[in-house]
Each structure stands twice: as structure tokens, then as C-alpha cells.
Amino acid sequence: MGRRVAIPVGVSALAVAAAVFTAVSGQQAAREGASRPGPVMTAGAKDCWRARHLGKAEQAERCFEKLLDSRDPAERAEGAWGIGDYKSANSQFKQAAAASPKDANVRVRWGRLFLERFNAAEAAGLFQEALDIDGKNAHALLGMALAMAESFSPKALEMGFKAVEEDPDLVEAHELLANLALEDSDTKRAEAQARQALALSPEAFDAVAVKAAIEALADRSPDALLEQVWKVNPHYGQAHAIIAHHLVLNRRYLDGIAHYRKAIERDPRNWAARSELGVNLMRVGEDAEARQQLELCFQNKYDSNPTVNSLRLLDSYANFETFETPKTILRLHKKEAALLRLYFQPELEKAVATFEKKYKMTIGQPVRLEVYPDHEDFAVRTMGMPGLGALGVTFGHVVAMDSPSGRKPGTFHWASTLWHELSHVFVLTATRHRVPRWFTEGFAVHEETEAAPDWGDRMTPEIVAAIAAKQLLPVAELDRGFIRPKYPQQVVVSYFQAGRICDYIQTKWSYDKLLDMMRLFGQRKTTPEVIQQALGMTPEAFDKEFLAWVEREAGTAVSKAVEWRKGMTGLATLKRASDYAAIVEQGNRLIAIYPDFVEPGSAYEAVAEACLELKNKDGARRALEQYASKGGKTPESLKKLAGLQEEAGGKAEAARTLEKINYIYPMNGEAMHRKLGELSLDLGRTQAAVREFEAVVAGGPMDAAAAHYDLARAYVKAGDKGKAAEQVFLALEAAPGYKPAQRLMLELNADKGGRKENE
């Protein structure tokens, strides 16, 4: 099951973090050399890195160049690294490692080079080699922590703590832990770690930056703290980059951009910060400047994946079409724009209008929705690195999401995702992006089912298991489940929990309470304060009540989970044996236990299939109607239902069912659109008929003549004879001998007295 994220959290956030902390040219090494002497690098190299850390650029450059003449390959490697000759640095480290097979430190340094040059996997391998030689090497543990942070592992924290356990004086480890703590919104722990780093070294600039970031996040000026850095190194732009990173993590993109700008003002060669500036400019829709910044990075050999992939994506925008209305901007890929616009444009307008009314506010600028048929493009758009499994993402007023064509049919409800993301646009605007993750996600999940009860994701077996295992988090700590999940499904479970919390608040209090909470968050209140003020109870009391409610709501799906699981296995056996009567009986029993299970292989579909085998079409229709009402999304099952409904005389019901498919997978659906067009014509819904036949035409149909003719008929019914004539012309242009179209052309021509005119 896919879920949405509103902001680049979790995986993407850590990717950003990793970029900031590992890919900044020379910065970590500079800290390492500057902070404390140690065995990890040669004395000569330490001096060079320290000079760079302190902003003595020319001195550092001369120092590194000198190292190139060293007899020690490890030192030559440091020299090459320092002057930006990474290829040579790599080969010198290779030579050094071969010469000293038992030297853990060479491997640590070599790993750090890889980490800086965008190869965390190779770096982790080298840190592991170092740990195999010396299991207590704090620098290797630190390197591993950094590499793990890059690969999104929650173990980064664990490795960081191990590093300080082995070497409590390792400044950089404290700095990393301070950053990780702040990513978790744990300001107290972040402060404490930063304090420890600064107690060890007044040159721990990143620790100062973390403290400054805490100020910036609290809307206080970080300038006084940063002044401490500028006094020593006025070019240490990285301090602003760290602040920017945390602002972006907290969805304050414009504030983050402002700090990235300051970072490169102080240090124009901080390519990592410049690349992040470019990526974030793209996020807020400033494509032209984004390209300028990213190209500058690339031209200076900063070819990190986010940089390169973002540039590629910017190039691909030539393949997109943009449609603008006063309140919306819709960007669709040319290959599917004609079809998707029919559905996305009205849904986007409807969502904006609905939320303006519900949230009693306007956005103040058009909402921009970008729809990507290639999931990898979407992933680049959202975080600068491909691979994220999310379906949609919101950056202020800019929303990016997968196209239905980018996902397997039945796995993705694009309209539900659109409404989810649009809710974020309003909540982020209302709170000036000062809202905890759990609340904006929960509100968005809540809005999905408010838009239509069968939208939104259902309670999956993983969620059932989490409820049964009492794994739901206290509301005050729910953000943790999104940012640094402790088990694979915790993000999904956290979405569910956050959504149900909002459902519960609306059920027990009112929708207005949710709006009150949103306003309070906008005033920078914490979750405990908001719960107390808006709901009049402590977070602990709320948790107790909510958990009891959610367990009651989950009902037998939780209390009979084992029985259900066994029953599903039994159902599969019955299907193999083609025992249709038993399938119906068993399937209905399983549906009663766990009605929310509508994923592929559901009991509903099994019962329907069995009923059809037993010639019980009514039974099949009823099962599939239940399936659809519970949010079943498999297009083939829904098409089957529509057929059964039509057969039973329910044209309106069949049309409604086919409409559901449009919200799931409108692609490759020539026959489906044509059927819905015909049903709509029969039901007198001429506008819907026009839309559906337009969809057939837009899909580039096999039978173009018939498609244009059908659309012409719909236009005639809609009273638009001009457009009808145009379509009938196109039909006959494709197939001049097409008799129905010929007859319609004659009719339309007779209507305007055209016979004489043309003769």
C-alpha cells in the first residue's frame, strides 16, 4: 500500500541530511583535523584541514599542495583530496591501504572520501573493514553513522552513540548526534550534544549551527550565535546550510532557501549548499534560478545524484504542458495531458474551492500541481534522489504527485492523493508551515475519506498487527513514527493513527476543533499544549481514550486477527478446489471479521467469483458492491460490478461504479470510457458523456472514427452542434465510408440548410 507524505520526511529528509553532512567539500575533514588531534590522519594533513576549517583558504591550499610531495601515500591522498583531485586521492588511498593492511585509519579516511563523493555504500564497506581491524575505532563508528544516515537507517543514532562511547571527546560525533536529535525535533538532546561538542572545542562550528538552527526554528534570530563562528571563520557558510537543512525538514522551504543563499554568499564554493538551494528552488517552483544554481554546481564537478537528476528533470519539463486558471496551475506530461486534464483539472478546482470554504481561508496564489508518469521523475522532484515510495508531496503551494499511469492499476487512488496533498497546502499555509508532521498528515488522511467515504487507505493487516501489539505511539511522540521509524511499517501505521486521531476528534468533539488545533499549532504551541487547550485534557488522557476508541473501531479485525489469517489460507485452498459454495460461506464469514480488507485477493472478490460460477449474479453484484463501498480499487473487479449492475437494470449504479475507476486508473480504458459515455447519454448526463467520449478521443483510440462519432453524438445531445459538426468531420476524415457518421453529417448539414449551400 502506498502512502503520501506531505514533506520530504523520513527517507528523503535523511537523504538531505546526509547530503549536508557528508557531501560538503572538505568540511567534515576540516572539523576532524581542527577539533582534536588523533591517530586518524597524519599530522601534516591535520594542519591543512584545520587551516581550511578556519577559513584560511590560501594557507590550506599551499598546505595540501605540499602534501602531494610526501613519501606517505596516505598523506599524498589527503593532499590530492584537499585540492579537489578526487581520482588521484582515491588511487593514493588504495595504495596506502595495500601497503598497510592492518591500518584501520587509512580505511576510515578513504571511506570519508567516498562519503564526500556521493558513494555511501563504498564508504560503509571501508568503515566496516576498519572496524574489522579495530572494532573500537571511534572514527570508523562515526563514519558508519554518517553512512547509515545517508542510507536512511535509524541505526545512525546507535552508531553515533557507540562512537562517543568509544571516544567521548570525538567532537564530530557529538555534532552529528546534535543534528540527528534536532531532526527528531528533540531540541533538549540537540542542545546537550551541541554543548558537549563546544565544551570539547570552541571550533565546533556545526554545534554552534545546530544551536542557531534551534533559534531559527523557534522564530528567534540565530545571528548572535552565528557571530561566534564569523569571528573565527567569516566564510563558514556551512553554518547557514545546517540551519537551512533543519528549516527545510520542518517544511519552511522559503526560510531554508534564504539560509542556503546566505551559505553560498559566505562560501561560494560550498557546492552542497548550492545544490540544495537549487533543489529547494525547484520545490517552490523557481525553476529558472534552480537550473542556474544546479548547472553551476555541475560545471564545478559537483555531480551528486540530486544535482544531476534534478537537471535531467528540468530538461524533461519540455515534455510537459501547463494549464492555468486563476487559482490553479496544472502541469501534465504531454503524452497524457489531453486525457488527464479532463479529470485532474475539475478535481483540483473542486478541492481548492472545498478547502477554501472548510478552512475559511484562501492560499493567496495559485496552487501548482505537477503530475509525473514516471515515478523516478516524481521522486527526483520531491527529494532530489530517486527511490522514494511516496505517491504525492507538497512544498507549500506546489504539489507533485505520481500519475495514475506510473502505478499498477488498483494500487493508487489519484484523486484521494490529490485531496490529501491539497489539504497540506491549506494546513501549511494556515500555520505558516509551523505544524507537527502528525497533525498535517492526520488531517490530510482525514480529508480523504471526508471527500468520499470509499477514498483513502484502509486498515491493512500490518496496521491490525500494530494495534494488536499495542504499537501505536502516544500523540505527543507521534512525529517519531514518521521521521525515524523503528519497524518497517511504522510510517504507514503512523499515517493511519494520525488520520484516526483526527477522525476521533471530529467524532467526539467537532470538525471545528480540528481547525482550532490547526490555529494553535500556527501559534507555535506544542502538541501537549494544543491537546490541553483545544480538547481540555492531558495528552496522556487523550491517548487513553483514543486507544480504547480505535480498538473498538477496529473490532474483530484485531480481536480475531489470527482466525481471519487462518481463514484466508483456507479460502485459498477452497479456491484451488473450486468449491464454490464453500467459498461463498467462508468468504462471507471472513468479510464479517475484517470488512476493511479490500486488497488484491480479498474475500469480496472471491465470493463474487464463486457466485458467478454458481450462476448467482445477484450474490456476485452484492459482494462487489460491498467491496466498492469499502474502497476496493481493482479496476477489473469494478468493471465486473458495473456490468452486473447494468445487467440488473441499474444504469445509474453502473455509471457510478465506472466513475470510481476514473479516479483510480483512467488510462488504457477506451472501452470503459465508451461504456460510461453511453450510460451517461442514456441517463441524460450529457456533460459527463462529452467528457467520457473526449477521454476516448484523448486516449488515441484504435477506432478513431467511432470515437469522434460518439463525441459528435454527445455534443448533439448537449446542444452544441458546432462541436458536433467538427467531430463528425474528424470521424469521416478517418473513415470516409463510416455510415452512422455519414448520416449524422447529413442531419447536421440539413439542419443548417447546408444541402443547397454545398450543392
Next chain:
Amino acid sequence: MKRLFLACCLAWPAAAATHYLTISGLGGEKDYEQRFAAQAREVEKLLEGSGGEVNVVTVSGAGATREKIKAAFESIAAAAKPADAFVLMLIGHGSYDGSAYKFNIPGPDLSGAELAALCDRVPAGRQLVVNTTSASGGSLEALQRPKRAVILATKAGTERNATVFARYWVEALRDPAADTDKNEVVSALEAYRYADRKTVEFYETNKRLATEHAVLEDTGAGEAVRAPSTANGQGLLAASFPLLRIGGAQRAAANPAKRELLARKERAEQRIDKLKYEKAAMPLEDYRRQMQAALLELARLQEELDK
């Protein structure tokens, strides 16, 4: 070019017959056995119901032995005349060992060369071979010959997975939408394009890597292509090969009273085709006006013919 195709089609002698031989081979598994047999049955039913002078022979499942297949070919060879058309459709599994294609049947398989030799013995002047099996691309070299269109479910013998092309080929015979020019005749090219497109959609929709890529060759010597066109010189024979007649196009031709109208209709159609070719070189407004008039004229003539 399209006009030329249609002219060829209409010029086909009224008395000429079309001989269809459909062979569904070995399934190997129950599901495939049932699927292949059902597809062969449906083809048979559709062809028999199409009217006109048709000779439909089907050899299927356990009965599709080498001997019975040869006997079926012999019966068709005996009945067919040079003016006739012959259509061979192969449904099932195929294999390719790197040099030779084999059609899987009960007992020893039939090689591509053997199938070609059997086809060569049918005197029908124009032939169509539709090989929908896996690895069918490996049969091209053996089967291609002048005046024989060859449609293959896979572009090479190395595409060895079971195919879905046959399903959509059968659908093309059933679905009037396959007749894209609405002349009430589904040509081999129209059916190919229909089945190919549906096959591509199948893989797209199911987010599966396509393991089959249908191709067509009808010049007798060239490379088989995915998209036949005037540019690559493929598709001319297939476009004029009436695979299935679905209307009364032939009936009108038999009525002397309507010959004059038919001649006028033919001229109107030629005018329309000419306009299409000139479209790019004409001001759009002129094109629209002239095309509208031509289409109206054709519609009126058709109305007269249908009275």
C-alpha cells in the same frame, strides 16, 4: 496509398474464395490447452459467420497431429484456386533452438520449413500466415515469400515466453472497432494493428516488461517490422488482404442498377484520398472546405446506394 489498398480489395474477384486453416497446438498445461482450443473455436465461429465464400478448417488440441495437419493442408490445396486467398493461423507454443523454429504439436513438432512447404503446396495466389506462438519470430525466414504476408507474435525466436497476442488477434476478428476505415472489411493489417496495440497495452497496464513484440513482413524478402508503413515498404499486401468481411460491401457490387452510383462513390472516395495527400500543401481552410464537400457528397451517394 490507402485508396490503392481499397481498390485492390474491391478488385478481388467476386467468385474468389478464402480458405482458412487454424491450428491450435500443444498447450502443455491444462490452462493453455483450454485457452488455445477456445481461441481456435472462436476463430472458427467468427469466420464461418462472416459470410461470403469461405472454407474454414480447424485442427485443434490432441487432434492436431502431424498427419491430421498435413491432411488439412492437402484438402485445402485440392480446393484452392490461384484466384483464392489462404490464411493459416497458428495458436499455441513454439520453440527456437537458435537456427530453426518449431511449432509444438502432439508427437514430433512441425518445423517452420515444413509449415512453409505445406503452405507452398496451396495454390491460392495470396496467402497470410499468422503465427501467434512463442518464439514465432524464428519462423520468419522459413515462411516469408512473395505474395505472402507473415504476422508473428514475437520479433525473434528468442522471445520464448507464452504470448498474449493470440487473444487479441481473435478479439480483432470479433471487435468491429478493428475495422478502422469502416469499409466493413477487416484487413490483415487492421487486425495486426489492433492485436499489436492491445498486446502493448496489456503489458503496460500490468506493469510487466513486454516479452513479445509482434512484427509483420509482406514483401517476401525484407525484415519484419513492428510498424508497417509506406516508409519501410511493409504493409501493402496486408492492407489489401481482406481477412474478414463484416458487412454488405459485396452485395452492392452485385446490383447492376447501382453500378453508376458505385462508380460515382468510387470517384468521391478517390477525391477524398487525393485531398488527404494534398493536405500538407494546402491552406487549412481550403482543405477543410473541400474535404467537407467531398465527405458530404460521399455520404449522399451512400444514402442513395442504401435505399
